[in-house]
Amino acid sequence: MCQLLGMNANTPTDVMFSFTGFATRAEEYKDGFGIAFFEGAGVRLMVDAQSARESPVAEMVRRFPIRSENIIAHIRKATQGQVTLANTHPFVRELWGRYWVFAHNGDLKGFAPRLHGAFRPVGETDSERAFCWLMQELAKAHATVPPIAELTATLRELAPIPAAHGTFNFMLSNGQALWAHCSTHLHHLVRQHPFTRASLQDDDVTVDFAEHTSARDRVAVIVTEPLTRDEAWTAFAPGELRVFVDGTPQPV
Amino acid sequence: MCQLLGMNANTPTDVMFSFTGFATRAEEYKDGFGIAFFEGAGVRLMVDAQSARESPVAEMVRRFPIRSENIIAHIRKATQGQVTLANTHPFVRELWGRYWVFAHNGDLKGFAPRLHGAFRPVGETDSERAFCWLMQELAKAHATVPPIAELTATLRELAPIPAAHGTFNFMLSNGQALWAHCSTHLHHLVRQHPFTRASLQDDDVTVDFAEHTSARDRVAVIVTEPLTRDEAWTAFAPGELRVFVDGTPQPV
Numbered sequence: 001m002c003q004l005l006g007m008n009a010n011t012p013t014d015v016m017f018s019f020t021g022f023a024t025r026a027e028e029y030k031d032g033f034g035i036a037f038f039e040g041a042g043v044r045l046m047v048d049a050q051s052a053r054e055s056p057v058a059e060m061v062r063r064f065p066i067r068s069e070n071i072i073a074h075i076r077k078a079t080q081g082q083v084t085l086a087n088t089h090p091f092v093r094e095l096w097g098r099y100w101v102f103a104h105n106g107d108l109k110g111f112a113p114r115l116h117g118a119f120r121p122v123g124e125t126d127s128e129r130a131f132c133w134l135m136q137e138l139a140k141a142h143a144t145v146p147p148i149a150e151l152t153a154t155l156r157e158l159a160p161i162p163a164a165h166g167t168f169n170f171m172l173s174n175g176q177a178l179w180a181h182c183s184t185h186l187h188h189l190v191r192q193h194p195f196t197r198a199s200l201q202d203d204d205v206t207v208d209f210a211e212h213t214s215a216r217d218r219v220a221v222i223v224t225e226p227l228t229r230d231e232a233w234t235a236f237a238p239g240e241l242r243v244f245v246d247g248t249p250q251p252v
Numbered sequence: 253m254c255q256l257l258g259m260n261a262n263t264p265t266d267v268m269f270s271f272t273g274f275a276t277r278a279e280e281y282k283d284g285f286g287i288a289f290f291e292g293a294g295v296r297l298m299v300d301a302q303s304a305r306e307s308p309v310a311e312m313v314r315r316f317p318i319r320s321e322n323i324i325a326h327i328r329k330a331t332q333g334q335v336t337l338a339n340t341h342p343f344v345r346e347l348w349g350r351y352w353v354f355a356h357n358g359d360l361k362g363f364a365p366r367l368h369g370a371f372r373p374v375g376e377t378d379s380e381r382a383f384c385w386l387m388q389e390l391a392k393a394h395a396t397v398p399p400i401a402e403l404t405a406t407l408r409e410l411a412p413i414p415a416a417h418g419t420f421n422f423m424l425s426n427g428q429a430l431w432a433h434c435s436t437h438l439h440h441l442v443r444q445h446p447f448t449r450a451s452l453q454d455d456d457v458t459v460d461f462a463e464h465t466s467a468r469d470r471v472a473v474i475v476t477e478p479l480t481r482d483e484a485w486t487a488f489a490p491g492e493l494r495v496f497v498d499g500t501p502q503p504v
Contacts, residue, residue, distance in 0.1 A: 040336055041336075042299075085291040118369070122294070
């Protein structure tokens with residue numbers, strides 16, 4: 001089992017605060033971590049098979065304010081597949097001339113779909129296999145990148161298929177939107193004007209977002225377990241798939 | 253125009269020394285840099301649209317000894333495409349369940365092949381377009397990952413096609429081998445027992461490789477222009493494609 005962190009914002013935003021709290025959990029989730037930042041259509045992927053507590057790569061993420069509109073991070077406790085870089089989430093593939101980033105929390109038993117298309121796993125995880133299958137099925141369903149609402153409809157049809165094999169909490173982004181699917185544990189909130197102070201659940205850190213934001217800024221944060229003590233997190237329902245655009249959860 | 257650096261070794265080796273010299277050249281080649289490290293089948297890609305002289309990501313590469321058997325690095329001076337992350341080399345795609353890393357130095361005019369397959373460029377560079385075309389043609393030529401000698405034969409047939417449109421110095425690796433093709437400028441050497449001292453061409457740094465190596469180690473370094481003053485670099489011939497495995501240039 002692992003933990004997921006996603007961010008979708010209407011303006012490039014850093015995740016130093018949220019990632020600091022998230023990485024603190026890496027004592028338990030010690031088998032690697034990864035974080036992907038979209039910058040326009042490009043993506044910056046930082047992964048390490050070390051714990052996010054000790055990795056020099058994680059240290060850099062905590063120290064440098066890399067700003068992005070779509071971020072997906074993952075800390076790993078290996079259940080399937082060895083502790084290697086090839087098995088470290090998030091995974092990235094290209095489809096329709098866009099990069100797609102995927103990270104998964106949970107365990108799928110016996111999900112072995114036929115992968116006849118252009119997407120093959122490099123590592124041995126159930127997660128990367130499920131991602132390749134999702135990409136293959138998206139490529140079959142649409143000839144080119146469709147509107148976000150159509151993609152969401154397709155993902156709502158697809159997600160239950162792997163989910164029937166176990167736990168399939170996942171996040172997916174193509175830099176335009178962030179999709180989050182819940183089997184068991186996933187929470188979200190939107191930070192927007194008027195901004196307040198928030199204190200990390202796992203660490204003695206408080207931030208006053210009002211000092212770091214403008215009135216226009218809007219940031220959705222999606223995470224396995226709530227990161228802060230003093231904000232109102234909304235739990236996903238089991239089986240729920242939500243899409244976030246410009247920091248806003250889209251109507252279901 | 254840009255500069256390329258590649259390393260292929262028989263044991264995981266860091267490139268702190270070579271990258272230090274290489275990054276010094278980033279005053280001129282200021283429109284981004286990138287470096288990809290294979291770790292087994294996995295790949296760690298670090299890219300920045302800033303100059304390698306100033307980028308915090310480049311600073312990390314200089315300071316942390318990330319060890320790898322196959323490394324490709326690139327510093328960019330934009331000729332086609334904006335200075336964005338999506339246009340920053342190296343590029344990565346998956347084929348046959350392996351990651352492929354590609355970086356290009358040169359300029360291709362009017363190379364606009366039909367990309368009907370599973371590989372589409374995300375950015376706007378001639379380089380990524382040529383890489384997608386190479387991947388598409390490799391996928392057509394072989395059903396699965398073939399022996400290195402067969403891949404080399406296919407690449408020897410393919411490389412002249414984009415090269416006819418301009419300058420096509422490139423490096424390609426799948427983590428098993430490193431291919432380097434020269435249109436104009438490319439040099440290589442092999443560092444092996446007995447190791448000696450070497451001094452960087454661009455910087456006041458000397459390293460005694462004997463202190464950092466064992467007698468078994470063998471490292472091939474491939475670069476646009478020689479990095480050191482006191483080693484014997486071999487220039488590629490125009491049109492030459494070479495493949496390096498375990499630190500050894502393979503017989504042509």
